[in-house]
Amino acid sequence: MFKKIISLCLAVLMVAGLCVGLAGCTNANADFKIGVILLHDESSTYDKNFINGVEEAQKALGLSNSQVIIKKGIPEGNECYEAAKDLVAEGCKVVFADSFGHEDYMIKAAKEFPAVQFCHATGTKAHTEKLDNYHNAFASIYEGRYLAGIAAGLKLKAMMEADNTVQPHIGYVGAFTYAEVISGYTSFYLGVKEIVPSVTMDVQFTGSWYDETEEKSAANALLARGCVLISQHADSMGAPSACEDKGVPNVSYNGSTESSCPNTFIVSSRIDWAPYFKYICEQTMAGKAIETDWTGTIDTGSVKLTELGKKAPVADTQATIDRYQAELKAGTRHVFDTNNFTVGGEKLTSYKADVDTDDAFTPDTEVIKDGYFHESEFRSAPYFDIAIDGITKINEKF
């Protein structure tokens, strides 16, 4: 009896071994693993966007669930370093983190494990740290916001033509007075201004990346100030739902809000992270280097606009967006063309941005050349932080 059991166990073990072996044969990169560190879970639209991206890349590359390890709810502190180490221990060849505050802890892990690639979205330090295995990534989302601004501008123009009491005054709910946000709302404003040159914009900050109540009340405050169209850079449904309640058109971020705001949703821009995830997996599998600073563009499929809303946008919106998008792609149009905005009534001819991170936040790099502000070229994360004419910050505390 005992012998029988032993032989049965052996047989099972051998079959199992064969299965593993065969499975290994079918995929040349069977031992490849990528680890993904996320600040929150699916409940945040920001993190959800990364989850969608990595799952899409996983599908495209034919990786199994055990090869793509997603750790959610990792705070911006020692726990990020712990999570990165843990992913290395589990066999990940490349580790990715999605939140700005993760950066220092990713760098710490990168120094400890030189054979593993560490990639960080929204970070600013890769080009100055000069580690072979630490990389930053972002996308030229300002181009997406500019195009969304075009769609908003067309709507605003139509509203003004239909009712001559409508003032070209729009609002924007921002998170912090941080370059990423400033670059975002300025490009959106310039998009609207392209269609309605007389437009002005108020910006209300919330001091948080995700605070539904604050975002809603900020949107309502803007509406009370007479704004006739609202956009936002914050991760909750606060501003879109405030707009839907009041029937005010809204340009969203991170994804379509058509389903919950069918009457007011115009369009939303978002960063599609799938191309980047695909890129870092392929480079790592092939043993090739990953770019220190990777900026996704419209071309790489990283900067995307969602489908237009069914009710709010005006008729020829898609055609106009396509036309502007083609010009941006061709390089004949630049979002931050210095002919299109003024600072203190003057045209900008020179500006030093804080591209290299240091404790004193010293401006270090000349970013205006050939008549436009070169955003996301000297590093992937945005550094446009200029207050241009026509935009009023309602609160500057953040």
Next chain:
Amino acid sequence: MASEHHNAVKEPLIHITKNAAMPFWKGLLIRAAAVLIAFLLCSILAFFLIGANPLEFFGAFIKGNFGSNAMMAKLRIWKLLKDTAILLLIALAVTPAFRMRFWNIGAEGQVLMSALAAAAVVYYGKGITQEWLLLVIMFVAAVAAGIIWSVLPAIFKALWNANETLFTLMMNYVASFFVAYALVKWTPDGSSVLGELKRGHLPSPGNEYLIFTLTVLLITGIMFVYLYYSKQGYEISVVGESQRTARYIGINVKKVIVRTMTLSGVLCGLAGFMIVAALDHTVTTTSVGGRGFTAIIVSWLAKFNPLIMIGTALLVVFLNQGAGQLATTFRVSFAFPDVVVGIVIFFVIGCEFFIRYKVHFRHKNRHAAEVPAPGGEGSGGSGENPEKEGGGGGERPAEVIPDKGGKLK
């Protein structure tokens, strides 16, 4: 008890009486059974809700805490110990106050303010060149901040009987906004992310968490002796049982309240200091991450006994680690893992009822007389609360308050 004549009175279906003394092992058995039943229930839920078979479900808890290879095991066991230690430290901080029925739910803010103070010393202390001196000042600042944040409600309670629960709760929000304000001020780029501080790191010979874990273990021992075998510890228990009795036997109740909350503040200060100097090396509004509240559960589950708290803190961290693994393995949001943690803790708390009380079911042929009459001894409150400020919660807490003399069962 001659109730032969009262057959007309119908015996209730379920009858509850107080369980005077249950052997230690039996209580332990009931608790273990509760955890087991909770896990079984969760694994059934997991099967239907996230499609995890029981093996995968339990596997996630094993993997979450011990990993799936040697390197992971080492990392995850240390993480388990370290997370337990930090939670235990904060639980120890809230415990003395709870023993005197001062419902301090402000540990979150007290630790956060201490962390902020420690980080502020590093931020502004660029002129302090010696690392050890910087660490000493960080420690002093953290402890001072912890004391201020905990003594303030204590003074209001002692002098004007202000409700300490609301007071300490509100102080949490104030602390969080202080941190948000400091971050805005310290990051001119507007990111509100301070990043890793380059200085003020505690040395870490051996494993990076070794010293920290041992320190907390030592403090646990000291707190046990302090609460159970010192005069001050006894005074805390007496104040908790009855402030009138305490006054009658000459205990200065106000002094005990303020002194005990100072002790809480010191321990919170230590926790905040450790978070900045030994773990995160930064401060964010979520540096404490809800541990200030979880610590309350840890302390209550252990009936305010520091030694048992090692076990309850370990249980809570074990659950959280396993829950995190569930989210990773099954690609689900934290909603389901949080439900699992909630169910297990609910069962653990709920089983106390079966330890403290006996449940009698009506038997067909049994005489009603065999069961003692309801009411009377079943009310279970060990002390009348002269202040009556406990409101609706007054009765339940009374049952969990440990024995006066503090003998370990």
